[in-house]
Amino acid sequence: MKLVPQLNSTGEIEDGSYIRALDFCQRNCNKGRCKTFYNSIMSAPLSSGFLTCPYGMSVYVSALEKQIYCSMRERETYNKKLSKNIADARKLYNPVLPAEQLYTLIQASQTITVGKKKLDEKQAVVDSISHEVKKLNGQIKEHSDLAISLLKADDDVTPSPENVAKVYEELRSIFLSSSMIASRYTLFDYEKNPDVLKGTIVETSIHKTFYKLAKIFRNYRKRNIPIILSGSTFRYIDAYDSFDLIPLLLIENAVKYSYYSSDVQITFSESSSSEVDVSIESYSPYCSKEDLTRIFEKGFRGKNASKVADGNGIGLFFVKKICDIHNIGITVESDNSRITPINSVAYAPFRIMLHFTKTYNVDHT
Known part of the structure; x- marks a missing residue:
């Protein structure tokens, strides 16, 4: 819900619920003098403040948001004489308000x-996790039924x-699912409480955790x-319970996106x-340099990865979060010198590297 009319990314006006957009503004915002006016604002270095339209x-221009709010009557910038040419079929008469009151409305909006937006993002994550849990539960049922039938086969x-x-x-499959x-569920809990990734600290073997x-x-x-x-490596580290999610999510990711029958190499x-150093390498959809810069962003999925398998773009986001609280370095590479197109998808060696320093120290804060 928007309180004040604003221009969207296509140059159209999204109406407000308190200050309403005039019919004239909605019809003409993307035409003639109005379009030229708004384009001139967005093409120049933005400076926050009120302006008078043609x-x-x-x-109101918000430099921080890079957003334009319009169709208002601010006491100092509203020009009554110019606005006489604007006819409004709905007979809207937005109040003439001081800048402070309009700015308060804009901030509230x-x-x-x-x-x-944050609520929608959280709901999308919850919906995606719920869908995955249902699928995994179905796999448990399938494997359980098969195990029971195998035992019954011996009369x-x-x-x-x-x-x-x-x-x-x-x-083994049931345990994995x-x-x-x-x-x-840990990822779900994180949406409510980021500290869920912390907890009891236990001495953990790096090699044994990945091997298991x-x-x-x-x-x-x-x-x-x-x-x-x-x-x-015989190295043991002090780690939170969430450390187990690092190999779980990284191996799942590598297997999920690997080309059929190719190896996943853990070194x-x-x-x-x-x-x-621990590296996880697979032959997976190629990630461009641009994709790699965003690969740890919540909800982001690479262009080629999206063609291969369903996903929600939160696995590597959480791996990075867990690495950060354990002070583990993490980097990603996709080898552009060895790209092979397979079924309209570009594949290449994809490597994630973890680095544990000598002075490794879990974040206790």
């Missing part, structure tokens, strides 16, 4: 607009080794994506100075 109405006798092995794989549901999650991701979504671990290296 037809005598008051306009800005607050409402920003608040609604109440000791299960055959072959069926035991199959049941074990189904249980359950872990992923738990991660979604890489193991249960085997045959995830039956995509036949081998996960290969190389190198090692560990530890220097003589006890600094540790």
Whole structure:
């Protein structure tokens, strides 16, 4: 809900609920003298303040928002003589107000607009997480039914080794889906309380945490994506419970976007100075330099990634948040020298690197 009329990105006027846009303004804002007037404002360095439009109405320019509010009557800039040529079929007579009162209305309108945008963003995240949880719950049911049917196939006798092995794989899949549901609820809780990423600090093995999650991701979504671990580190760190989400989300992301049957490579290296690097490399949709600069933005998805799989653009956003509270460096690369087009999608080696310094220290604040 907007209190004051304002120009949108297409040059049209969005009406206000308190100060109403005149019919003349709505019809002509994108034409002739009005269009020239507004274009001249936006093409020059913006300076906040009230102006007089070509037809005598008051306009407020917000340099911070890069926004124009219009169709008002501010005491000092409203020109009654010029505005006589404006006929309004609805007989609207907006009050002539001092700048302070109109500015207060504009600020209130800005607050409402920003608040609604944040609420819409949160709702979009909640809806997306809810959809994913339903899908994961369906996978748990599917794997459970299959495990039960495998055991029943042995007619109440000791299960055959072959069926035991199959049941074990189904249980592994159930555990993975359950872990992923738990991660979604953590992301959901973050929307209400960012401190949910903190909590109890425990001594954690970097290598074992990645190894455990890489193991249960085997045959995830039956995509036949081998996960290969190389190198090692014996480094332990003090970490919050949320640290487990880093390998979970990164491996899930790598498997989800990897080209069918290509490897996901997880490499560990530890220097003589006890600094540790972990890289997760996959053959995934190419990310341009522009995409890479935004890859940790909440809700952002790369152009090519959007062609390959559904997503909400919050996985890497949360990985970055968790890395920040653990003081872990994170960088991303997409190799533009090895791009291969496959089914109208550009693929290339995609690498995420984590860096643990010798003086690593979890953020206790």
